Each structure stands twice: as C-alpha cells, then as structure tokens.
Amino acid sequence: MKLSEILIQSQIFNGLDESSIVHLLMHTHYQMKTYEKDEIVFHRNQDLNWCMLVISGSVRGEMSNIDGKILKIEDINPGRVIALAFLFGTNTKIPVSVVANCKTEILRINKVDFLRVMQNNTKILTNTLQLISDRSKFLANKLYFLSMKTIKGKYASFLLEQMYKDSLAINIQYTQEDLSEVFGITRPSLSRAIGELVSEKIITIKGKTIIINDMQSLKNYANQ
Amino acid sequence: MKLSEILIQSQIFNGLDESSIVHLLMHTHYQMKTYEKDEIVFHRNQDLNWCMLVISGSVRGEMSNIDGKILKIEDINPGRVIALAFLFGTNTKIPVSVVANCKTEILRINKVDFLRVMQNNTKILTNTLQLISDRSKFLANKLYFLSMKTIKGKYASFLLEQMYKDSLAINIQYTQEDLSEVFGITRPSLSRAIGELVSEKIITIKGKTIIINDMQSLKNYANQ
DNA sequence: CTTAATTTGTAACATATGTTACAATAATAA
DNA sequence: TTATTATTGTAACATATGTTACAAATTAAG
Numbered sequence: 001m002k003l004s005e006i007l008i009q010s011q012i013f014n015g016l017d018e019s020s021i022v023h024l025l026m027h028t029h030y031q032m033k034t035y036e037k038d039e040i041v042f043h044r045n046q047d048l049n050w051c052m053l054v055i056s057g058s059v060r061g062e063m064s065n066i067d068g069k070i071l072k073i074e075d076i077n078p079g080r081v082i083a084l085a086f087l088f089g090t091n092t093k094i095p096v097s098v099v100a101n102c103k104t105e106i107l108r109i110n111k112v113d114f115l116r117v118m119q120n121n122t123k124i125l126t127n128t129l130q131l132i133s134d135r136s137k138f139l140a141n142k143l144y145f146l147s148m149k150t151i152k153g154k155y156a157s158f159l160l161e162q163m164y165k166d167s168l169a170i171n172i173q174y175t176q177e178d179l180s181e182v183f184g185i186t187r188p189s190l191s192r193a194i195g196e197l198v199s200e201k202i203i204t205i206k207g208k209t210i211i212i213n214d215m216q217s218l219k220n221y222a223n224q
Numbered sequence: 225m226k227l228s229e230i231l232i233q234s235q236i237f238n239g240l241d242e243s244s245i246v247h248l249l250m251h252t253h254y255q256m257k258t259y260e261k262d263e264i265v266f267h268r269n270q271d272l273n274w275c276m277l278v279i280s281g282s283v284r285g286e287m288s289n290i291d292g293k294i295l296k297i298e299d300i301n302p303g304r305v306i307a308l309a310f311l312f313g314t315n316t317k318i319p320v321s322v323v324a325n326c327k328t329e330i331l332r333i334n335k336v337d338f339l340r341v342m343q344n345n346t347k348i349l350t351n352t353l354q355l356i357s358d359r360s361k362f363l364a365n366k367l368y369f370l371s372m373k374t375i376k377g378k379y380a381s382f383l384l385e386q387m388y389k390d391s392l393a394i395n396i397q398y399t400q401e402d403l404s405e406v407f408g409i410t411r412p413s414l415s416r417a418i419g420e421l422v423s424e425k426i427i428t429i430k431g432k433t434i435i436i437n438d439m440q441s442l443k444n445y446a447n448q
Numbered sequence: 449c450t451t452a453a454t455t456t457g458t459a460a461c462a463t464a465t466g467t468t469a470c471a472a473t474a475a476t477a478a
Numbered sequence: 479t480t481a482t483t484a485t486t487g488t489a490a491c492a493t494a495t496g497t498t499a500c501a502a503a504t505t506a507a508g
Contacts, residue, residue, distance in 0.1 A: 089357035133313035
C-alpha cells in the first residue's frame, strides 16, 4: 500500500485528496522508523520534536511510577498522530510514555516542518484543532473516571460503554489484567469487584459474555 | 479600564496591538455577562457554544459526583479563556463545571464568530494552538498527580512546587480545606498525612510556614 | 487429546483513605 | 479585648484497595 493511500485515511490529513498529500510529502522532510514489540518510542518527560504518525501496528500511551504502578492511557492505532495534543505547547516535555504494542511503523515529520505545513493548509489546521480539542476532552473524562469512581463504578461504566444496541449481553474481549491497567488498579482488586457485582446479582458471567440483570443498579454504580 | 486594554493582556490576544483588537471587536458579536459569587457559569456535560474570556474576578473549574465528592481542577483568572481546550471538538459537551469564585465579569463571543476570527488571524490561531496544547499537558500531569501519587506524595509535590529560590522555608497561603479539594481527598486525611510528615521529621510547621528538614525524603515521597 | 500457558477466583492479611465527631488553636469581627 | 468564626489536630472506627500466594478454570500449543 502506498504511503499517500494510508495518509489519506489518517485523521490529520482527513479531507485532503491524494495529490495534495503527495505534494506535501515532496516538500517536507520525513522519515519512516520501525519499532519492535515493547520497544519504547519515547519516555515520559522526554522532549519531543517530531510529529509521529502511526502507519502500521499499534502503540500505547501509559504512565508508570517508581513503585511499578502502571496506568494505561490508550492505544494509538494506524492513522493517528502520537502526542499531537502536546506538540504545540510552550515546553516540549511529553507527560506520557509511549511503547510499541507490536512491530510498528511510524512516519516522523520534523515538528517545525509540520508547523509550516499546518499554517499553509487550513484543512490540516482545523483537523489539528479538532483533534487536540477531542484529546483534551478525553483526558478530562479520564480524570473523572479515574479519580471520581470506585472500582465497581469503573467496571460498571466500562460495561455500559461496551453495550451494543441495547443488548443486555456483552461480549468482552479484554482480560482482567488489561482492564486493571486501564483502571489504574490491581488485578485481584478488579476480580473481587466483579465477584461482588455477581453476588449482588447485578450481572451474570458466562465465559466471555456478561449479562446485565439489573441495569438500574449498574447505572447507579457508574453514577450516570 | 477600557475593554481593549484588558484584552491586549489576555493570553488569546497576546501579541496583537490595540487597534487590531478594536477592529476585531467591531466586527464580532460579543456581550458582557456578570456572575455573582458561587453562581454556576455552566455545568459538566452542558453544551457550550461561547468563547468565554474572564475580564475581572475569578472562576474555578471543578468536577463533582453524586456522593458530593469535589475535585477542583483550577482557578481561571482575568485574561484567560474558559474551556478553550474543549471548544473545537466534535461534540460540544464540556467535561467540567465552572463556578464563579467571586463577582466575575465575562466577555462572551459566539463560537462561530470566534472561529472565523481565529482563521483570519494567524497570531490568534497560533496562540490558541499553544494554549490548548498547554492545557492538554496540564490535564495529563493532573492525571498523573491524582492517580499515581499517595496523599503524602501529593503534599510533597505541592511543597516542592511552592519552593521559591531554593529556600527551605515555604509560605503557604492555602487552607487544608482548599488543598484537599485540589488533591481530591478529604480534609482530615490530608491533616493526618501532614502530621505524619512532621512526625517523620521531614518537615516542620510554624504557623503558615513550612520548613523542609529532609529534602531527599520529601522528593522520594513526591517520586521525583 | 494432552500438556502447557494464561487467565481467573479467592483467601488472609496489610495499608491507605474515608467518616464522624469533637477539642484545640488561630484568625477575624464586634 | 472579647466574642465569633474558621482552621487544624486527632481519635476511633469503617471501608476500599493493595499484596501475596495458590488453586481452579480456561485457552492455546504440541
């Protein structure tokens, strides 16, 4: 697949046609870089001067502290720019770490070059503005999720988000280990919380399927 | 004080001269609105379609849940735009509530008008980009602060931030009540944590002055 | 199908933080 | 100064979450 064909589907170049993208690439310094599974793309508090677009594979943004506690922020899949929301601030230190989930190809554009492109192209600029704004909202909601909810509340919110078409049976594709990192808690604590929801007869678990028995109580836990 | 004189010092119009600002105002629909102390400017999850610039007074951004838990995000003082980082996203719901700290005057510009102004003025646009980017970083750091640190760690970080010119004596102007809302915890818990830092001889308290006795241990708690 | 690896449940205990209530102290107003 | 209000310290207890360890169950690999 040609690079421009991938870029045409990216968030940041959304709305541009292929010829514009090809033209942009010709006048920009860029390079491709490949990361292996679990390779660190950059560390929290490192300076970042690249606009990095995921071409293939996947990376994750996460925070960890000295005690080994891990908080996974999100996965970043092809077509998305890494740390876009942090790129134009007054200092260049990035507040998250980014790690490759698997073998991943990343397109790197020099930050100054990217700034120039953005200022010359209204579409890219409004895309950027919208993307950063959405990211701020994402972070603010994450803040609420992480510091205002109990573990049962987090799991309840998660289930309600995963619901599809009002069906009360939800198929879960994440392990408890995955979820505990996203919730910023330990795995046994999550397991206990789920066990309590089951013994309160609010949910029933059948393999990878969760059935909601008592929607009202679940919503109360999720406080929504 | 004339409106344009205030705006010239605002973050968003930073770098523009007075005549440009006067010209902008002439071609924009705006209005002034006054809020009394503790009046709600808008609620979490409310739709916002205004660019709101604080002219005088002060408001605070906060989150609260059904159980009455309050998490104060920050104070917003004159010259700053409220919720700027959330204004350009794909949905218009704002993830925080904003409340007036005291009698506050706010300049409201219609969001569509503001978008037009921004697109016609590179300086305002780059200002906006930088401000939103800084806000994202602020939120991400807040996330780390709130979910990766213990209470003692939060207070230690707070003290280290408050240090001025390597002086080991710090003057605190906040009450424990204030701090507990910013830390997202209860006041007695904060008091206990501070008491422990004192009995561990890491800090000494003399009225509103805190003296750091053991910088290394304090930094360990702050994990930095 | 069998074995190995991963995932989950769970128990016993440790620790951090919340809750409530009240006294001690400090700051402010009368 | 005195009275009032705001702030802080603190105790006793409740609850939520972390820690460690291991067995049971499930899934993947040979």
